Amino acid sequence: MAPIVKAAVIQLYPKPMQLEHNFNKAANFVRSAAAQGAELAVLPEYHLTGWVPKDPGFFGLCDQWETYLRKYRDLAKECGICIVPGTIAEVHRENEDAEDRLLNVCYFIDHEGNIAGRYVKKNLWGPEREHLTASGRDVHEVFDTPIGKVGLLICWDLAFPEAFRELIASGAKIIIIPTFWTHKDCNEAGLSLNPAAEALFLDSMLTARAFENTCAVVFANAGGPPGQGYIGLSQVTVPFVGPLAKLGGCAEGMSVVDIDMQILEDAEDNYKVRADIASEDWHYDYRHSKTKERL
Template sequence: MPESESPIHERKVATTKAPTYKVAVVQMHPKPMQPDRNFATAASDIRSAALQGAQLAVLPEYHLLNWKPDDPKFKFECSRWKTYLDKYRALAKECNICIVPGTILELHDADTPDERLLNVAYFIDNTGEIAGKYVKKNLWGPIERLHLTSSARDEHPVFDTPLGKVGMLICWDLAFPEAFRELIAQGAKLIIIPTFWTLSDCSPAGLAINPVAEGLFLDSMLTARCFENTCAIIFANAGGPPGKGYAGRSQVCLPYVGAVTRLGSSAEGMAVVDLDMQVVEDAEANYQVRADLARGDWHYDYRHNTDKPVDSKL
C-alpha cells in the first residue's frame, strides 16, 4: 500500500483544543533530617512558582528528610507527617496553587505489631483540599523493602483535579509499564512522578560501563512512557552536589517533544513551563493507544502471577 494510503495517515488530529497548563517542577537537595529547613526551601519555591502563574508545583520524593532510616530520630520525624501535610494544604490555599509535595513518609501504629511506614504522594488542589493520595507500590530493593510497606495489590488510583484526570507514581514505579497502563485505562492524561533516583542506584558492573547509566535510563524511559501511553509526565527528582551521586534531571515530558524542560544534576533548581495538553490529544489521535485499550477484545492481561500470594510487607 502506498504511504499516502496507509491507515495511519488517515487518523485525524483532534478538533477540540485541549488546555495548556503552567506547571513548576522543583528539584531540591533534601538536607538529611532537617524537615523544617527543607519545608522552608520548598515553600519558597512554591511561592515563587505561584507568582510566575504556575497552576501546579511538584516536589521530589523524600524531600523533607532525605532517606536516613537508620538515624535515631527518623521514626519520630516520620510520625510528624500530618504537621507537614497540613502546612502544604495551607500553602496551596494561600498561594492558589495545586501542590504535589513530593512524598511524605508516614509512620502509622508506631511500636505495635501493625507498625507501618508508608511513602505517600498527595495531590493537593488550589483550595487546600486533598484530591487524591498514592502509596508507593514498587519498592527499591532491600534499601526500601526492609523499612517500607508497599500498597501491594491496591489499584493505582486516578484523581479528578483542576488539571484534569491525574495519576501519580513514585520513583521505581517508573520501571513498570503495567502501572502506566492501569492509569491511562482509567483516563489519566497527566502522570506525576516524585523521585529520589541517584546515579549510584546502578550496580558496579553498570557504572564501569557507563558512570551516568541511570541518567540514560531516566531520559530514555520518560520519553518512551510518554509515547507508549500518549500521556504527559512531570518528573521531580532530587539533586545534589557534584560527585555525590545525585542524578537530577527533573523534567516535564510530552510525546512528540520529549523533555519540554530538563534540569541538570545540580542541587537546587526550578523550571516553570507551559504544558500543552493538545500534544497529548494529537499523539492519541495518531497512535490510538487509549482507543485500543478501551476495546472489549483487547488481548493483553497484566495480572501477572495471580496464583501466588502477595507479601504486603514488600
C-alpha cells in the first residue's frame, strides 16, 4: 500500500511590513502542526511582508530574506517537520551597477532543515510584473523529498495547466501552491456577475487540476479580516474526492489532513493521464507560441 502523508495547510493574515510578527505567528502554527504529527506544513504567499511593493520600506524588508530562510530551516530541524514557508520575496543583486531584482521564491525545507527544492514564480499576476522578475523559460523541477516527489507552484501558476503537466511528466505526485489570492483580483465586470467569482475560480481549478493530473494539490492561501477581500479556502485536494479538508471563509486557521497516496495510484489506474503523457506517440509535444518553432 502507498503511504499516508499528514499535511498541514496554514491560513494566515500577512500583516503588512511586519516580518517578525508574521514569522512568530507562523512558527506557532508550525509547532502546533508538528505536535499533531504533521510531516509537512505549508504557509501562504507573501506571508512575511504582505504585498506592498510601492511602500518605500518594502525592498529593505525583502533584503532580509536570508535571515528568515535560516529561521525556517532552524524551525524545521527543531520540530522535525518539512516546511514550505509560503513564498519569500527576495532582493538579488548581480553586481553594483545592475538594478536590484525582486524574486518571489518558494522553498521546500526538509525535516532536517535542508533545502530540498527552490522555485521562482513563473506566471506573474498583472500588478506583479512592474516589480518582480519571473523565472521565464526555466523548466519546472520536481524535487525528491521525505514525503515523495513534489512540485512547487505559486498562486497564478494555478491558471496554467502546462505547469502541472510539466511537473507530473517528471513524476510529481504532490503539488504545493502557496497563494495570496483575494476577491479584489476580479475586475468590475466579473464582480458584477458574481461577487464570489474568485472563490469559484479557486474551488473549480483546484479540483480540476487534481483530477486531470492524478495528483494531490496542497493549497495555502492568505486569510484576513472580513471586508478586506480575503478568500482563504486553503485546502488539500485529491482526485475522486475533491477537498479532503477546506478552511472555509477568510479567517486564520490550520487544517491537518491525511493524504492517502493510494488514491493517486488508483486515480492514475483509472484515468491513465501519466501513462498517456509518457507514451512514445504522445501528441501534445509542443509549446503554445506564435514566435517559437514547435518542438
